[in-house]
Amino acid sequence: xxxxxxxxxxxxxxxxxxxxxxxxxxxxxxxxxxxxxxxxxxxxxxxxxxxxxxxxxxxxxxxxxxxxxxxxxxxxxxxxxxxxxxxxxxxxxxxxxxxxxxxxxxxxxxxxxxxxxxxxxxxxxxxxxxxxxxxxxxxxxxxxxxxxxxxxxxxxxxxxxxxxxxxxxxxxxxxxxxxxxxxxxxxxxxxxxxxxxxxxxxxxxxxxxxxxxxxxxxxxxxxxxxxxxxxxxxxxxxxxxxxxxxxxxxxxxxxxxxxxxxxxxxxxxxxxxxxxxxxxxxxxxxxxxxxxxxxxxxxxxxxxxxxxxxxxxxxxxxxxxxxxxxxxxxxxxxxxxxxxxxxxxxxxxxxxxxxxxxxxxxxxxxxxxxxxxxxxxxxxxxxx
Amino acid sequence: xxxxxxxxxxxxxxxxxxxxxxxxxxxxxxxxxxxxxxxxxxxxxxxxxxxxxxxxxxxxxxxxxxxxxxxxxxxxxxxxxxxxxxxxxxxxxxxxxxxxxxxxxxxxxxxxxxxxxxxxxxxxxxxxxxxxxxxxxxxxxxxxxxxxxxxxxxxxxxxxxxxxxxxxxxxxxxxxxxxxxxxxxxxxxxxxxxxxxxxxxxxxxxxxxxxxxxxxxxxxxxxxxxxxxxxxxxxxxxxxxxxxxxxxxxxxxxxxxxxxxxxxxxxxxxxxxxxxxxxxxxxxxxxxxxxxxxxxxxxxxxxxxxxxxxxxxxxxxxxxxxxxxxxxxxxxxxxxxxxxxxxxxxxx
Numbered sequence: 001x002x003x004x005x006x007x008x009x010x011x012x013x014x015x016x017x018x019x020x021x022x023x024x025x026x027x028x029x030x031x032x033x034x035x036x037x038x039x040x041x042x043x044x045x046x047x048x049x050x051x052x053x054x055x056x057x058x059x060x061x062x063x064x065x066x067x068x069x070x071x072x073x074x075x076x077x078x079x080x081x082x083x084x085x086x087x088x089x090x091x092x093x094x095x096x097x098x099x100x101x102x103x104x105x106x107x108x109x110x111x112x113x114x115x116x117x118x119x120x121x122x123x124x125x126x127x128x129x130x131x132x133x134x135x136x137x138x139x140x141x142x143x144x145x146x147x148x149x150x151x152x153x154x155x156x157x158x159x160x161x162x163x164x165x166x167x168x169x170x171x172x173x174x175x176x177x178x179x180x181x182x183x184x185x186x187x188x189x190x191x192x193x194x195x196x197x198x199x200x201x202x203x204x205x206x207x208x209x210x211x212x213x214x215x216x217x218x219x220x221x222x223x224x225x226x227x228x229x230x231x232x233x234x235x236x237x238x239x240x241x242x243x244x245x246x247x248x249x250x251x252x253x254x255x256x257x258x259x260x261x262x263x264x265x266x267x268x269x270x271x272x273x274x275x276x277x278x279x280x281x282x283x284x285x286x287x288x289x290x291x292x293x294x295x296x297x298x299x300x301x302x303x304x305x306x307x308x309x310x311x312x313x314x315x316x317x318x319x320x321x322x323x324x325x326x327x328x329x330x331x332x333x334x335x336x337x338x339x340x341x342x343x344x345x346x347x348x349x350x351x352x353x354x355x356x357x358x359x360x361x362x363x364x365x366x367x368x369x370x371x372x373x374x375x376x377x378x379x380x381x382x383x384x
Numbered sequence: 385x386x387x388x389x390x391x392x393x394x395x396x397x398x399x400x401x402x403x404x405x406x407x408x409x410x411x412x413x414x415x416x417x418x419x420x421x422x423x424x425x426x427x428x429x430x431x432x433x434x435x436x437x438x439x440x441x442x443x444x445x446x447x448x449x450x451x452x453x454x455x456x457x458x459x460x461x462x463x464x465x466x467x468x469x470x471x472x473x474x475x476x477x478x479x480x481x482x483x484x485x486x487x488x489x490x491x492x493x494x495x496x497x498x499x500x501x502x503x504x505x506x507x508x509x510x511x512x513x514x515x516x517x518x519x520x521x522x523x524x525x526x527x528x529x530x531x532x533x534x535x536x537x538x539x540x541x542x543x544x545x546x547x548x549x550x551x552x553x554x555x556x557x558x559x560x561x562x563x564x565x566x567x568x569x570x571x572x573x574x575x576x577x578x579x580x581x582x583x584x585x586x587x588x589x590x591x592x593x594x595x596x597x598x599x600x601x602x603x604x605x606x607x608x609x610x611x612x613x614x615x616x617x618x619x620x621x622x623x624x625x626x627x628x629x630x631x632x633x634x635x636x637x638x639x640x641x642x643x644x645x646x647x648x649x650x651x652x653x654x655x656x657x658x659x660x661x662x663x664x665x666x667x668x669x670x671x672x673x674x675x676x677x678x679x680x681x682x683x684x685x686x687x688x689x690x691x692x693x694x695x696x697x698x699x700x701x702x703x704x705x706x707x708x709x710x711x712x713x714x715x716x717x718x719x720x721x722x723x724x725x726x727x728x729x730x731x732x
Contacts, residue, residue, distance in 0.1 A: 001651050010715040017715075047716015096403075096724070102394075110401035119656075231714050347724030348409045358657075368718040371707050 007230030008046070016235040017051040023242050029055040032241050033331055034199040035178060037064030037359025038229040044364035046231035049372070056238065059195060059331035060364075062177055062286055063204075065142040065170075066093045066357035067329060070283045071317035073170055074099040077139050080168065080310060081105065081113040087131060089124035090139040092117040093357045098350055100317045121146075121153035128157070128165040137306055141170045145203040147295065148268040151275040154297070154304050168306040169296055172282060174204045175212040176293040180284075181330060182220055190332045197241040199234060200226035202256055209264025213252045221250040228256040275301060285319070285353060286329030325352035328361050335362040336373045342366060393417045407618025407664075408722045412627075431631055432553050433475045433614065436545060444545040446481035448472060452537040455730040457504065460574045461589030462666075464537055465508030470594045470666055471617070471732060472541040473515045477596040478613045478669065480551045480603050481543035486512060488539055489523040493532040504535065515594035517541070549603060555611040556632035560700040561678035563671045565598060565685055566591070566693040567644040568621050572663035573652045575731050588648050593667030598690045602671065605684040609677035615669050617732055622661040622720045624670050625708045635703025638720065640713045644693045662723040664731045672700060 024030060034040055040060045043049060049058070062068050074097050081088035088105070095106040095117065109115040114134070118124050121138055128136035140150040150167060157165040178198065186192040200213055205226045213224040223244035227237030237255045244251060254260055275298060282294030297305040306312060319325065323345070324338035335341050335354070345351040347363055354360035358367070365373075393413060403410040420428065427435040434448035452468045462470075469486065476483040488508065492501065512519050574590040595615065603610065612632075616624035621643070625636050645660045653660045667690060673681050678696055685691030698710075708720040 001647065001654060004654060008714055010713055013714050045718060046712050046714040047718045048714070050716040051714075102397075106401045106403065107399065110399040346409075347721075348403070348413075363724075367721045367724075371705075371709055371717070371719055 004230070007228065007232045009232065012232055013051060013235055016232065016239055020056065020235070020239050020242060021053050023239070023246065024053050024055060025246065026055070029057065030196060030242060030245060031057045031059055031194050032197045032199060032238065033059040033061045033181070033195045034234070035061035035063040035174065036199075036201045036204070036229075037067070037357065038202055039199055039227065039234055040064070040361055040364050041359050042229055042231050042234050044368035047368075048231055048234060049369070051235065052238065056242070058238075059193065060328070060361035061181070061198075061331060062284070062329040063143065063174065063201060064354070064357050064359040064361075065146070065172070066097060067325065067353040067360045068172065068177075068284045068286060069094075069097070069141055069170060069353065070285045071099055071319065072283070072314045074105070075317055076312050076314055077168060078103055078105060078108045078113070080137055080306065080312070081108055081115050083135075083310075085135045087114045087116060087127060087134045087136045088139060089116050089118045089127060089136060091119075091141065094139060094141065096350060097353050097356045121149045122156065125153055125156050125160070125162070125165060128162050129160065132164055134164060136165050138165070138167050139170070140167050143172060143174050143201070143204050144207045144272075147171045147272050147276065148207065148265075151271045154275055154301060155271070157304060163303075166304050166306045166309050167297065168312075169276070171276065171295040172284070173293050173295070174201055174208070175215070176290060177284065177287060178213075178216065180287050180290045180293070182216070182222070184287075184330060190327055193331050195222065195331065196245055197223040197225070199237045199241070200224045200252070202227060202229045202233070202259075205254075205256065205260045205264070207265050207268050209260065210252050210254055210262045217250045217252050223250045224252045226252070226254045226256050226260055228259065274298075283316075286326040320351050323352040325354045325362075328354055335365040338362070342370065403724075406723070407623050408724060410724075430552060430554065431627075432479065434479050434481075436479050436481070436552075443547070446476050446479045446543045446545055447540065448475040449540045450475060450538070452539070452732060453533070453730050454575065454732050455533060456575075456578055457500070457534050459578045459590055462592035463504055463507050464535065465504035465506075466511035467590075467592050467666060467732060468537045468539050469508055469511035469515060469517070470592050472539040473517055473594040473596055474615045474666075474669070476541050476543040477594075477599040478551070478615055479543075479545060480549045480599065480610070480613070481545045482600070483515065483517045483541055483543040483596050486517050486519045486539055486541045487521045487523075488519050488537060489525075491525045491527060491532055491536040491538070493527060493534055494529040496534055501535065508537075511594065515596060546603065546607075549607055549610075551610055551612050553612050553614060553628050553631035554633075556628055556634050556672045556700045557611065558634060558700050558702045559675055560611055560672045561675050561696050562625070562636060562638060562698045562700065563673060563678065563682060563685070563694060563696050564616075564621065564643065565595070565669045565671070565691045566667075567646045567649065568616070568665060568668065569645060569649045569653060569660035569663035571666040572620070572731055573649045575664075576656065577652065586648050586652055588646065588652065591665055591667035593690055595667065595669055595690060598685065598688045599669070601684055601688050602681060606673055606677040606681040609674040609681075611672040611674070613669050613671045616665050618664050619723060620660070620662045620664055621670065622659070622708070623722050625720065626706075626722050628670075628672070629703070629706040629708055632700070633706065635701045635706055636698055636708045637701050638698030638708065638710045640710050642695050642697045644695055659723075661720055666732065675699075
């Protein structure tokens with residue numbers, strides 16, 4: 001495939017791996033967080049860990065929209081879908097996320113709720129047009145990448161005069177979450193996170209540009225390298241991070257120049273500004289309540305706001321106490337550190353959301369990398 | 385097998401959801417917890433797509449059954465009628481059998497057009513003729529509108545196995561070579577491209593085809609060296625290799641760069657966020673063969689029109705955890721796992 005295969009070339013990967021190996025200082029270790037689940041997925045799917053020196057560690061961040069959505073919001077969606085007049089449209093990843101009471105959207109569907117999987121927010125519009133007698137709810141989730149399509153769907157509904165379409169808005173903000181991770185106080189039973197730099201978001205940055213990350217370089221002295229989702233992008237971004245650390249620089253650099261502009265996508269930003277405003281606070285799985293970290297519809301669009309139309313009051317719901325999703329999303333633990341990982345929690349029977357989405361750290365490790373867990377002895381020898 | 389499935393079905397309160405029909409671990413769990421418990425016997429417990437048994441009058445017979453609910457009913461490269469013949473014939477052929485007789489049971493929704501039904505029946509008849517099998521018995525049921533979706537077809541098939549030939553999913557041994565007969569993922573992508581909510585255009589046709597001719601040629605050249613064959617339908621190559629690894633108690637190591645995948649299929653999968661190794665095929669097979677016969681077998685397969693792109697993609701290894709591991713084109717290693725949940729329902 002043109003424009004894709006070039007970024008998956010094994011020979012070039014070995015060249016970059018050799019450069020990383022030559023430039024890392026043997027007397028120290030490096031720990032970088034890839035914020036996005038897309039990067040986590042690429043690292044696992046292409047076996048990038050096998051190409052990195054033992055003293056470079058990648059910490060998987062919380063950039064998986066499905067993973068950070070708290071159970072209470074899924075419970076809301078199930079309650080909505082069970083209303084006889086409602087057709088709930090959702091991205092497929094959300095179907096299997098465990099909710100309270102052993103439920104999930106998939107199980108609610110099997111029990112009779114009208115739940116449709118859509119590939120695009122505009123599919124939900126089409127369903128609303130085709131079924132004027134139904135109340136069609138679009139379960140909108142995701143970071144800055146999926147926010148503009150939700151705004152487009154709303155504007156389309158408005159232009160078409162659809163009065164049976166509404167949006168359950170769960171859009172969240174990347175830079176705020178990155179900051180929350182860095183600001184997190186250490187806890188007595190969890191090791192501190194020593195993140196020395198970020199592989200910066202790929203698609204998110206095509207929307208928001210580079211400026212929102214400057215705070216990390218300036219105030220926190222953490223380098224950020226915005227990288228594409230292809231494996232060579234990730235490898236090269238890691239090399240750039242190693243160089244910044246070695247040279248004691250902390251800058252926002254852009255590896256993904258073929259798609260990310262410094263000032264982002266102005267049209268998308270303006271559209272989102274028109275439609276959404278900040279919530280005072282939003283609950284994140286793993287990070288807790290984070291102030292000004294999520295979006296809601298502006299009052300001018302209250303007609304399309306599920307929370308107003310159906311008077312939704314999200315009830316807090318507890319995670320399984322043994323589930324380590326929180327610590328894993330914060331980068332404090334690895335999937336294999338969780339007692340549930342691979343025993344009762346697998347992609348077929350997930351306990352935590354990190355096991356559901358293909359972008360989740362646990363699902364990626366289980367699906368692509370669990371053969372490494374048994375290589376513990378070899379790993380120990382390698383890093384010794 | 386309990387270790388494979390981890391958590392038991394909730395038989396008291398649970399319900400069937402779409403993942404239980406997706407060909408992955410959830411379906412295997414459903415079969416194990418409900419059907420094997422109810423029907424359990426030595427032949428069923430072998431876990432093959434067909435059963436092979438001696439007949440009272442001598443020789444070995446193979447029997448299979450299959451249901452077809454594909455949506456849409458007509459798709460690029462085939463339809464539910466020809467697919468029903470190909471799927472049934474292939475399940476028989478994978479045991480090394482010569483397929484002979486098929487049954488066809490139609491469950492039709494009230495209001496279904498006669499014209500479509502005739503087109504499906506003719507396509508089914510033509511496919512049977514090409515495959516050299518006869519449809520000798522059938523059944524017709526009509527259900528109220530909304531109780532089915534157009535037409536569902538259920539089949540049975542019987543065939544006979546040449547003397548001395550035993551192919552079964554539990555026969556792979558460390559050192560054996562793994563062969564695929566051609567490009568992976570064509571059928572699934574063809575179906576997806578014709579689904580109404582996925583509007584992308586591709587020239588990919590389903591690979592739906594009867595493989596008994598190819599199998600006959602393979603048995604002729606490598607008979608005693610052949611360990612097993614299976615057609616990687618729902619769940620694709622990934623599901624098939626995982627099933628076989630568990631059945632044979634081995635692991636597999638495959639090489640990504642050796643797996644044939646059409647450029648358009650790879651591109652469509654990229655667009656949809658799918659892995660072609662999880663996407664269904666309806667005219668391809670996976671064979672495991674003793675290493676000494678592998679090269680000759682591939683040569684024979686390539687001489688057949690349905691095996692032109694045949695390739696050795698890896699080998700069987702000892703592995704008590706039955707992992708399917710792959711060296712990626714990028715140079716790293718990863719597991720090739722069953723797909724969790726459903727990728728796309730009603731693919732066959």
